[in-house]
Amino acid sequence: MNNEIERETGTDSGAEFITRWVCSANHGFAPYAQEELRRQFGAVKSTMLVPGEVFLVSLKAGQQQVAASLRQKEPIFLRHLFAVQWEWVSGEEEPSGNSECGLEELARFLRADARLHGAKIAIQTRKSEQAVWEGSAAELKEALQARLDGIDAEIVVREADWIVSVFAAKERILAGITAPADNLSDWNGGAIRFQREEGQISRAKFKLLEAEAIFGIDFSSFQEAVDIGAAPGGWTSFLLERGMKVTAVDPAKLHPDVLRNPRLTHLRKNANSVKFREHQFDLLVCDMSWNPKLTAKLVTELLYALVPGGTAIVTVKLLSKKPMALIQEITATFEASRLQIQRAKQLFHNRDEITLYMIKY
């Protein structure tokens, strides 16, 4: 067994530290998350733990420095990370498949941390497909929790003071204790989950629910919205639920449940042939799943209908092999049209796209 403990106090100034992180991005987008880290912290040494999604990275920066830097320049593709402070590597005398996997020692490590006593802690476990831990991630959590009996802490799922993150990889278990704000997301691996409602019209609705939670947008403060590319009506139904009057633009049919709402107007037209009153809306949303440059052109041509100070939420399809350059081009187009970018982020519910949250000035 080979245990390595890198407990960092967080009082570092940075440069002399090498810290290690388990980082997650949406499937296939890990290379872009790695590129974001390289741009912020220089050369990045990394190992894939789950192909295209989860990787272990060494950064030449202290734990606090990394957290502060990521808060200042929020990444688009890096969805979640945690600092590795404890590691168990399966050795010859305890080969892969060993059922203990250093958990007793991890529990001792956690019990020895004064910050956890009397605190609310969340235990977030994940694993790769062929992990040294053979059970499920939920069983890993149970096994660790069972060993924490002596700890005077409340185990919670949400609103924790501290998150204990555990990742079981092929030959190792990696763990760390971090403040939720330092992980980019307080959801396990940044995978924010919503319950599917009965009669839910489309999965696309999860994107707006996530935008509401992650960007902190108060949708109930808007009066009148336009939804461009609205069918079958997941986003429109969300906006109606938040109390808005909604104009949905789409040549395709909307779901009958949405059509019943008296606050809805459906324009069954191509969005490049509609006319609105100047400043008619205080919210514009667009989820057309279309060529990103044409989408940006179409949205900017409709901006006369958005009141100054109004909000725009637009998904941008990443068709190109160079998403970073494409995003730069599209955001520049919006910025030149009096839209200030508040956030650009690949939400967990975005597939090959990102979501832009913008305000018109």
Ligand SMILES: C[S@@+](CC[C@H](N)C(=O)[O-])C[C@H]1O[C@@H](n2cnc3c(N)ncnc32)[C@H](O)[C@@H]1O
């Ligand atoms: C991904 S779906 C939108 C899903 C929707 N947000 C929801 O929650 O149900 C994309 C929609 O954009 C529409 N669309 C594509 N190009 C359009 C255009 N030029 N004008 C209006 N609608 C368009 C398509 O007809 C399609 O219904």
